[in-house]
Amino acid sequence: MRTLKLTVAAALVGTALSGATALANPYEPYEGSTLVVNFPAHPHYDAVLEVLPLFTEETGIEVEVDQLQYLRMRERQTLELTQDEGDYDLIAYVVFSKADYVFADQLHNLARFFMDPALADPNYNAADLIDGYVQNIGVAGGFKGYLPGPTGSLFGIPFGSETSVLGYRTDVFEEHGLEVPETYEELLELACLIPELEPGMGGLASRAASGHQASHAYLLHLNPLGGGIFDDSWEPIVNNEVGVQAAEALKTIVDCGIEGSTTFGPSEAAAAFSQGQYAMFLDSIAFAATFEDPSRSTVAGNVGWAMHPMGVERASQTGGFGLAIPRNAQNPEAAFLLMQWLTSARIDRLIALEGGNPSRFSTYQDAELNERFPYSATFGEALQFADPDWRPIIPTWGEINADLGTTLSQILTEDLDIQEGLDGVAERARAIMDEAGYYSWN
Amino acid sequence: MSNIQAANRLTPYMFLAPAAAVMAIALLYPIGYMVWASFLDWNPSQRIGEADFVGFQNYINLWGSDSFWESFWVTIRFAVVVVSVEMVIGVGLALLLDRQLKGMSVLRTIFILPMMIAPIVVGLMWRYMYHPQVGVFNRWLSDLGLPTIPFLSDSGWAFASVVIADIWQWTPFIFILALAALQSLPPSAIEASRVDGATPMQQILYIKLPLMMPVLIVTCLLRLIDAFKVLEVILVMTNGGPGLSTEILALRISRTASEFRQLGEAAAMSNYLLILLMIITAIMFIYTRVNDARLARIRAAGAKATQEEEEA
Numbered sequence: 113m114r115t116l117k118l119t120v121a122a123a124l125v126g127t128a129l130s131g132a133t134a135l136a137n138p139y140e141p142y143e144g145s146t147l148v149v150n151f152p153a154h155p156h157y158d159a160v161l162e163v164l165p166l167f168t169e170e171t172g173i174e175v176e177v178d179q180l181q182y183l184r185m186r187e188r189q190t191l192e193l194t195q196d197e198g199d200y201d202l203i204a205y206v207v208f209s210k211a212d213y214v215f216a217d218q219l220h221n222l223a224r225f226f227m228d229p230a231l232a233d234p235n236y237n238a239a240d241l242i243d244g245y246v247q248n249i250g251v252a253g254g255f256k257g258y259l260p261g262p263t264g265s266l267f268g269i270p271f272g273s274e275t276s277v278l279g280y281r282t283d284v285f286e287e288h289g290l291e292v293p294e295t296y297e298e299l300l301e302l303a304c305l306i307p308e309l310e311p312g313m314g315g316l317a318s319r320a321a322s323g324h325q326a327s328h329a330y331l332l333h334l335n336p337l338g339g340g341i342f343d344d345s346w347e348p349i350v351n352n353e354v355g356v357q358a359a360e361a362l363k364t365i366v367d368c369g370i371e372g373s374t375t376f377g378p379s380e381a382a383a384a385f386s387q388g389q390y391a392m393f394l395d396s397i398a399f400a401a402t403f404e405d406p407s408r409s410t411v412a413g414n415v416g417w418a419m420h421p422m423g424v425e426r427a428s429q430t431g432g433f434g435l436a437i438p439r440n441a442q443n444p445e446a447a448f449l450l451m452q453w454l455t456s457a458r459i460d461r462l463i464a465l466e467g468g469n470p471s472r473f474s475t476y477q478d479a480e481l482n483e484r485f486p487y488s489a490t491f492g493e494a495l496q497f498a499d500p501d502w503r504p505i506i507p508t509w510g511e512i513n514a515d516l517g518t519t520l521s522q523i524l525t526e527d528l529d530i531q532e533g534l535d536g537v538a539e540r541a542r543a544i545m546d547e548a549g550y551y552s553w554n
Numbered sequence: 555m556s557n558i559q560a561a562n563r564l565t566p567y568m569f570l571a572p573a574a575a576v577m578a579i580a581l582l583y584p585i586g587y588m589v590w591a592s593f594l595d596w597n598p599s600q601r602i603g604e605a606d607f608v609g610f611q612n613y614i615n616l617w618g619s620d621s622f623w624e625s626f627w628v629t630i631r632f633a634v635v636v637v638s639v640e641m642v643i644g645v646g647l648a649l650l651l652d653r654q655l656k657g658m659s660v661l662r663t664i665f666i667l668p669m670m671i672a673p674i675v676v677g678l679m680w681r682y683m684y685h686p687q688v689g690v691f692n693r694w695l696s697d698l699g700l701p702t703i704p705f706l707s708d709s710g711w712a713f714a715s716v717v718i719a720d721i722w723q724w725t726p727f728i729f730i731l732a733l734a735a736l737q738s739l740p741p742s743a744i745e746a747s748r749v750d751g752a753t754p755m756q757q758i759l760y761i762k763l764p765l766m767m768p769v770l771i772v773t774c775l776l777r778l779i780d781a782f783k784v785l786e787v788i789l790v791m792t793n794g795g796p797g798l799s800t801e802i803l804a805l806r807i808s809r810t811a812s813e814f815r816q817l818g819e820a821a822a823m824s825n826y827l828l829i830l831l832m833i834i835t836a837i838m839f840i841y842t843r844v845n846d847a848r849l850a851r852i853r854a855a856g857a858k859a860t861q862e863e864e865e866a
Contacts, residue, residue: 190598216599322795372686374707374796511814518798525796526709
């Protein structure tokens with residue numbers, strides 16, 4: 113009898129232990145499997161590749177990475193996601209792809225994974241994820257269709273996301289006793305004052321090339337000045353007083369720049385700033401590491417950072433990339449585990465230390481990170497004001513964005529009247545929206 | 555006709571049929587696919603079977619689109635300018651270098667180097683040469699105390715700049731074919747004109763160019779087709795800007811498909827371009843036939859005159 117009792121007790125302990133082991137290692141069922149992921153060629157994802165081997169070490173799940181230039185990545189995904197069985201288990205998607213993929217029902221709603229106790233890490237702490245990023249990149253189906261709201265759902269987790277900040281030359285500002293601009297008035301005044309104080313130097317390096325780049329630069333100013341592309345009824349308001357004011361701001365900035373600045377994309381603008389041709393740079397945080405690298409920048413050690421100046425409100429950019437699981441993924445559960453691991457607080461910190469963009473508020477508060485990258489605290493502060501509705505993430509945006517960008521280029525280079533140009537954009541945008549059915553309920 | 559004779563006549567066709575069918579499918583299927591796509595409201599997130607049939611709506615939309623017509627005219631302007639200049643320079647160089655001088659083979663090799671370079675590299679190279687700060691052209695202008703030129707940031711200059719890059723890359727193509735045509739001319743015709751007292755210019759105008767014409771027409775046609783489809787160099791140099799000043803049709807088609815995600819409309823644009831190229835090809839072939847007939851008449855008249863002289 114005693115022997116039987118001991119045997120039963122031992123069996124129970126064994127069962128309990130095996131159960132505990134299962135709970136402690138949710139990765140075990142997927143050990144030995146291989147996940148195929150699609151990442152962009154981007155500094156954040158280069159940092160991710162440094163950390164990724166740790167995932168295989170800790171979980172036994174292999175990861176094969178297909179890294180492509182981001183526009184090529186988008187084209188590849190467009191083809192892959194229409195297949196019955198896709199090649200990718202996890203994809204990084206550029207923010208404006210959210211509308212296309214979700215609308216075509218090509219991404220898993222993440223609720224089913226977060227509801228599964230075998231998959232969802234109770235210590236994931238989703239509240240620590242940067243709100244603006246989650247709303248902008250991850251959520252769809254709520255307000256306006258692409259924002260959170262009572263009907264919204266989560267389709268992706270921000271990963272490699274970015275916001276806008278102001279970089280400035282501390283040496284130039286100190287030499288001339290200049291104050292870091294807090295408002296748009298101060299920013300525009302300084303943008304044109306600097307070329308007078310430092311002949312040959314431009315005021316504010318900005319994107320301005322025809323198409324997407326000019327449109328992006330315009331949006332950087334439109335949002336803090338209180339404008340938008342559409343009102344809540346999808347009527348274009350890009351040509352209202354604020355819209356014109358934002359275009360005037362862009363024109364002022366470009367006119368007070370160096371020769372050839374109307375052809376700048378983000379890389380050219382960043383290169384001009386890093387080579388000492390400009391005193392200020394207003395764009396993505398992704399360029400900060402480059403500016404501080406003496407092998408790539410002549411201004412390393414002389415760059416200060418401040419929040420995106422305020423117009424009628426603070427509204428810095430939200431953009432970049434997120435992670436999602438395609439509906440045709442062959443290993444969606446294991447892909448979720450990888451996604452959860454990559455975006456966990458521990459790994460977010462490790463990636464940030466390798467030069468990646470944090471996705472969590474706590475990472476920005478990390479002492480070691482702030483010691484290595486002193487600008488992190490400013491970036492964390494700027495993220496409190498990241499505007500999730502920075503641009504309309506709708507399927508028709510591509511065409512409207514291109515039209516807005518080419519019209520702005522005509523304003524910048526051919527002296528097209530701003531009001532006339534934006535009136536044309538508004539008229540054409542309305543026709544595009546009408547054709548897409550946005551006024552069917554009016 | 556006996557059964558054997560009929561079978562003998564059909565046999566070659568039967569042997570040819572499989573290859574002809576494969577060729578027809580390989581050539582025509584993609585074109586048919588594109589034509590079918592142009593009648594659909596199709597975005598890349600859909601399979602073609604899921605797209606809505608919209609008839610000629612894509613063609614009608616484009617017909618009323620200002621930006622499409624602007625790209626269309628930019629393309630025509632670009633193709634006509636580059637091919638005209640390339641033909642003049644290419645044929646001129648061929649006439650100049652069609653002689654046996656020392657080092658000529660090295661010179662000819664150097665001339666054809668540009669067209670061996672990948673278009674993306676050509677675009678990048680010219681973009682940096684045109685760069686306002688680090689580009690060589692503006693540095694030379696500055697060194698000479700002259701004002702710099704906004705090569706890629708001014709609409710007019712940007713168009714001229716992409717034209718120059720294309721001329722630099724593709725003039726050698728014309729040069730090679732024109733030189734080959736020149737070297738295959740019957741020496742007796744040139745010799746006869748010299749004996750008759752024709753000056754070098756008269757030889758070029760009345761003997762060499764007319765005899766080279768069939769090759770030059772095909773060369774011109776090939777370059778025109780290529781110039782209408784040019785993409786990479788302009789994409790890298792200006793991406794269609796400033797404004798729409800260098801947005802050629804191929805770039806707009808690419809944008810419509812990938813950025814605007816309207817595959818049906820992109821296919822309709824491609825078909826407009828295809829129709830335009832077919833019209834140009836037809837005109838040039840008609841001209842070739844007329845020219846061939848004229849040359850045949852001249853040759854016949856010449857032969858008759860020679861025969862009469864010999865008989866006299």
